[in-house]
Amino acid sequence: MQGEHPIRAQVLVAGGGPVGMLVAAELAAYGVDTVLLEPRTEVSDQPKATTLHARAVQSLARRGHMPGPARPAYGPEPASSAFHFAGLPGLTITAPPHEPEPVLKCAQADLERHLESRARTAGARILRGHRVTDVEQDGSGVRGTAEGPQGSAVLRADYVVGADGARSTVRTRSGIESDTVPATVSALMGTVTLADSGDLPKGWHRTPRGWIVAKHDGDRTHLRTLNCAGPHEDRRSPVTLDELRDEVAHIAGRDIAMHSPHWLSRFSDFARLARTFGRGRVFLVGDAAHVHFPIGGQGLSTGVLDALNLSWKLAHAVHGTAGPGLLDSYDAERRPLARRVIDGTLAQLALMRPGPEAEALRTVFTGLLTAESGSGHLSGLISAQDTVLPDPTGAGGPAAGTYLANTALGTPDGDTDVIRLLHDGRPHLLLLGEKADRHREASRAWAGILHTVEVRPTPAVPYEAVLLRPDGHLAWVPGDGELGQVLTAYFEPGAPATAG
Structure with a gap:
């Protein structure tokens, strides 16, 4: 196997999903020599995350990363978007005046392409077809290895950011341990063509046996199922059309004909939270740091906020302008918020389980959602607009840690x-x-x-x-x-x- 030339950078980013691309775009814009390694040779169009919530949208706008028009018009009145909590309608999320819409629908693949373009334009080196296989810290930085098109390559960087997903090599090879919550439910996802789209209308469908979420896109339908009877026997076994068809029929209580499957996959409510988001010169962002059940569409937003919190601090560390505790503040600020998201998704899943107690809870929460009017606790839990960061100095004054609304x-x-x-x-x-x-x-x-x-x-x-x-x-x-x-x-x- 022919070896490649050593790959050297001030910061090496492992993983090129939207969160990793955002880190690379930010660091390169700060003048940091940045290399991003991504195993996939091209962006995957597999349906994944499609939602960005208010605080992530607002923060992307402040850094000029919003997809679409460079300067959309932000109206003088508060903007509101309808959303859900645990599949229950009635949640309203409201952004302050002069801010973007509080819920942005954007396919993960489109966001990844957009941020990759920005990263390349800013000067980041994006190396697709390269997988990080090992990282190890020493006295002067981080060294490691990667597998690429020409064989193995040696890595050398001042810092490494692991954005390499739930099975993060950076996390495991750096010895960062995690707290986990085992899977208790099984869920399937797939894009199919229904023989009759009227058999399964758009929206959330709940029965005594579980949930089906349907979204129609032309002649295709995106399906997600939730079965609370127990986890998958084999989490990594491929999903077949017959399995998805049988699961939909079981939950719906009737056969629903479907064909032409695309992007079939399985997931669960397994949750993971790394015990630290930074160790020495290695940092974790996005799914490498935290994984949770995807109810509420908060995973992508949480990763975006990780990236924006870490990047400016890491840039100052590279340039020698960071204060003594600046990098430590990344874990102190972001890890408790990731814990909050995990707790929130576990609470939503509890509301979605079958049984008379959960039915009573859903009735209570339906009333709470109606009463919140867009600015209550549940809205803040989903949108992250109620976030107040800890004041690391104790001298920041009464507003320290709050977010300055656009004005x-x-x-x-x-x-x-x-x-x-x-x-x-x-x-x-x-x-x-x-x-x-x-x-x-x-x-x-x-x-x-x-x-x-x-x-x-x-x-x-x-x-x-x-x-x-x-x-x-x-x-x-x-x-x-x-x-x-x-x-x-x-x-x-x-x-x-x-x-x-």
């Missing part, structure tokens, strides 16, 4: 808004009003990192100054803590800027 901002260089301001990927110090000049002086040692912007006072930002992280969360507002104390925790002073 118009008047500056000496013209009118802008929060979304457009964050496209450059830098932390921003917003100075609002005459009393804010003292904060400019306090931040002078970080002038090469910060984008300091004078902003006309606005009721939407009720502070004389704010320190805004590149991911849209507030790091500091005036309070008992000093700006310099927070900047010291996040960034090294006196360093050159990193462009986004």
Whole structure:
């Protein structure tokens, strides 16, 4: 077997799904030498995730990664989208004014292509047909191996990001252990042609024997089934058309003729949460870090938020501008939120199980969904819009960790808004009003990192100054803590800027 030349990079990303491509696009935009290795030679069009929820959509918009028009119009009124909770209709998810629609439907394959294009344009090297087989940390970085078209290759990087899915090689070879929840249900997914599409109307169908979800796309129908009687005997055995047909008939209580199968697969409610999202110079994002039952469509959104949280921190670490605990904050901020998603999906599955107790719970939750009006706990649980990150300094002030909603901002260089301001990927110090000049002086040692912007006072930002992280969360507002104390925790002073 002929060996390849060594593959060297400042950051190596293992896995080229949408989450891995987003990490590569972000890092390359920050000027980080980035290589992404992906076993597939081309994007798979197999139906997978199709939903991005509000906080992920808002965060992608702030970094300029939204698929579709470069600058869609975000209306002045709150935008609402109908969704479900555990298959129950009535959940409304509402985004604040001037934000994108709170639920974006986008096929995973289309998002992957979009982000791969952005990653390549930014300068990332995307090596398809390459599978990472081993990683090992040493005193100066991470070394490993990969299998590619020409045989084995040696890897060398300062950092490695594992975006290589639920069976992550990076996670296992790095010795990162996980907490798991065993499978208790069986589920099938497939795209077929129904002999009569009227046999199974679009939507969620519940019977005493389980659930069927049907979505029609031209002459094809995307089917998902849920059987709570127990897990698959062999999780990895191929699914046949006969198995899917029999399962649909069992749940529906009648035969439904189907043919021409595509993309048949099986899944379950097995859940995994890595015990740390970062160890030394190795980090995990997306399914490599957390796996859960796909009810609620939160998996892709959670991975997107992982990628956006980690990438700017990792870029500062590569450039030598990260504060002492900046990389550690990735695990501290993202792992509890992944735990929350797993707990939420387990709760939804409990509502979907058969039995009189679950039926009573569904009745109660149907009333709760109606009463929430788009801004309650369940809406926040699904959309992640209620996320408040921990303040690593204790000096960030009363709003530290909250997300700054999009709003118009008047500056000496013209009118802008929060979304457009964050496209450059830098932390921003917003100075609002005459009393804010003292904060400019306090931040002078970080002038090469910060984008300091004078902003006309606005009721939407009720502070004389704010320190805004590149991911849209507030790091500091005036309070008992000093700006310099927070900047010291996040960034090294006196360093050159990193462009986004």
